[in-house]
Amino acid sequence: xxxxxxxxxxxxxxxxxxxxxxxxxxxxxxxxxxxxxxxxxxxxxxxxxxxxxxxxxxxxxxxxxxxxxxxxxxxxxxxxxxxxxxxxxxxxxxxxxxxxxxxxxxxxxxxxxxxxxxxxxxxxxxxxxxxxxxxxxxxxxxxxxxxxxxxxxxxxxxxxxxxxxxxxxxxxxxxxxxxxxxxxxxxxxxxxxxxxxxxxx
Amino acid sequence: xxxxxxxxxxxxxxxxxxxxxxxxxxxxxxxxxxxxxxxxxxxxxxxxxxxxxxxxxxxxxxxxxxxxxxxxxxxxxxxxxxxxxxxxxxxxxxxxxxxxxxxxxxxxxxxxxxxxxxxxxxxxxxxxxxxxxxxxxxxxxxxxxxxxxxxxxxxxxxxxxxxxxxxxxxxxxxxxxxxxxxxxxxxxxxxxxxxxxxxxx
DNA sequence: CCGCCGATAGTCAAACTTGCCTAATACGCT
DNA sequence: AGCGTATTAGGCAAGTTTGACTATCGGCGG
Numbered sequence: 001x002x003x004x005x006x007x008x009x010x011x012x013x014x015x016x017x018x019x020x021x022x023x024x025x026x027x028x029x030x031x032x033x034x035x036x037x038x039x040x041x042x043x044x045x046x047x048x049x050x051x052x053x054x055x056x057x058x059x060x061x062x063x064x065x066x067x068x069x070x071x072x073x074x075x076x077x078x079x080x081x082x083x084x085x086x087x088x089x090x091x092x093x094x095x096x097x098x099x100x101x102x103x104x105x106x107x108x109x110x111x112x113x114x115x116x117x118x119x120x121x122x123x124x125x126x127x128x129x130x131x132x133x134x135x136x137x138x139x140x141x142x143x144x145x146x147x148x149x150x151x152x153x154x155x156x157x158x159x160x161x162x163x164x165x166x167x168x169x170x171x172x173x174x175x176x177x178x179x180x181x182x183x184x185x186x187x188x189x190x191x192x193x194x195x196x197x198x199x200x201x
Numbered sequence: 202x203x204x205x206x207x208x209x210x211x212x213x214x215x216x217x218x219x220x221x222x223x224x225x226x227x228x229x230x231x232x233x234x235x236x237x238x239x240x241x242x243x244x245x246x247x248x249x250x251x252x253x254x255x256x257x258x259x260x261x262x263x264x265x266x267x268x269x270x271x272x273x274x275x276x277x278x279x280x281x282x283x284x285x286x287x288x289x290x291x292x293x294x295x296x297x298x299x300x301x302x303x304x305x306x307x308x309x310x311x312x313x314x315x316x317x318x319x320x321x322x323x324x325x326x327x328x329x330x331x332x333x334x335x336x337x338x339x340x341x342x343x344x345x346x347x348x349x350x351x352x353x354x355x356x357x358x359x360x361x362x363x364x365x366x367x368x369x370x371x372x373x374x375x376x377x378x379x380x381x382x383x384x385x386x387x388x389x390x391x392x393x394x395x396x397x398x399x400x401x402x
Numbered sequence: 403c404c405g406c407c408g409a410t411a412g413t414c415a416a417a418c419t420t421g422c423c424t425a426a427t428a429c430g431c432t
Numbered sequence: 433a434g435c436g437t438a439t440t441a442g443g444c445a446a447g448t449t450t451g452a453c454t455a456t457c458g459g460c461g462g
Contacts, residue, residue, distance in 0.1 A: 029292040031299040063411040085300035086315040094293040098232040099286035114287040159356045264441040
């Protein structure tokens with residue numbers, strides 16, 4: 001969990017602070033940390049002895065907020081986790097790749113169109129990140145790591161947009177989905193008109 | 202869920218078949234579908250009326266296996282989901298990016314070394330995929346989509362390896378993590394030797 | 403002055419995942 | 433023939449994640 005890292009960084013914090021920071025990083029998109037998970041995670045880390053409750057102040061009639069702090073054991077665990085992530089190469093799982101596996105399930109024109117659209121969206125994203133990086137706000141008020149992250153996203157985005165267009169070209173050109181010798185229908189008769197056919201495993 | 206798609210593709214199937222296919226795709230790595238999830242998913246899809254139980258044959262004393270088939274409603278749902286994934290641009294969430302956000306928590310030499318290592322691992326992966334693509338087995342016995350997928354992974358891998366090396370260079374060159382004007386320590390005094398210090402948020 | 407809206411903190415039950423377990427048969431090895 | 437291991441199917445309880453919800457206060461437009 002990277003909640004641990006945040007607590008370490010912001011030292012005495014309460015859940016809501018963590019939530020805001022996480023959202024400001026847009027971390028709900030690229031880490032799997034939705035706001036709802038935070039409090040549970042904090043409590044669980046507390047039970048494991050990685051965090052320690054520091055105070056439980058109450059301002060007015062608002063819900064009491066509990067402040068947490070990291071313990072030495074927590075620091076240890078955090079560094080272990082961090083090194084794991086930095087050194088290990090964990091496969092990134094991409095929902096689009098999952099969908100792409102079902103390529104033959106879409107009519108060719110639609111598949112090509114979708115890919116082209118995706119390519120454009122990616123390029124737009126790249127442009128917007130370029131603009132962000134050029135802006136003074138990012139350069140002067142955020143850690144440099146942010147820019148470097150953007151750089152990676154830009155590079156990935158460009159490569160992927162190129163790929164989308166290349167594949168779209170092939171699909172439009174009618175490149176067959178299955179190799180010559182292999183039995184099976186080339187497309188999955190999308191929509192209706194599906195009759196029984198022999199599919200031996 | 203992409204289980205739905207598999208059932209549609211392999212028509213009457215029982216859970217174990219789905220599991221094997223999924224594993225043979227390596228889908229446990231890039232989709233979030235571990236073998237244990239499959240049966241639950243099948244049952245749930247059945248309850249929702251997207252799948253239909255076809256038979257429950259029992260061979261010998263083995264556990265009975267229930268065979269499923271997709272319903273028209275299921276086909277609809279599948280196509281909706283598929284289009285969603287093809288057209289929408291869902292952010293891929295990458296655990297490494299999460300870890301990279303904590304860059305200053307690692308000593309510079311280690312961070313640089315980790316990045317270089319990562320770069321090499323990525324290049325090795327790229328090479329192995331290149332080899333796979335060149336091999337006849339892939340070309341002649343798998344859908345072309347597989348090769349295209351590999352192509353994307355190769356491109357991504359290369360771009361990312363380049364990035365790793367670029368960033369490692371910068372880290373080694375001692376580029377500061379924080380912009381000039383900003384208060385805060387440059388690194389997070391990793392390891393020991395951490396004494397209390399004034400960390401005003 | 404009043405009502406509406408957003409920010410503040412956090413809870414909760416439901417849904418989803420996951421790793422591990424069972425239990426019998428087929429198969430290869432000595 | 434005896435034995436160990438892999439394969440075949442699938443169950444299950446425990447852990448995680450999530451989206452929706454509560455309830456209040458400060459400020460702002462009308």
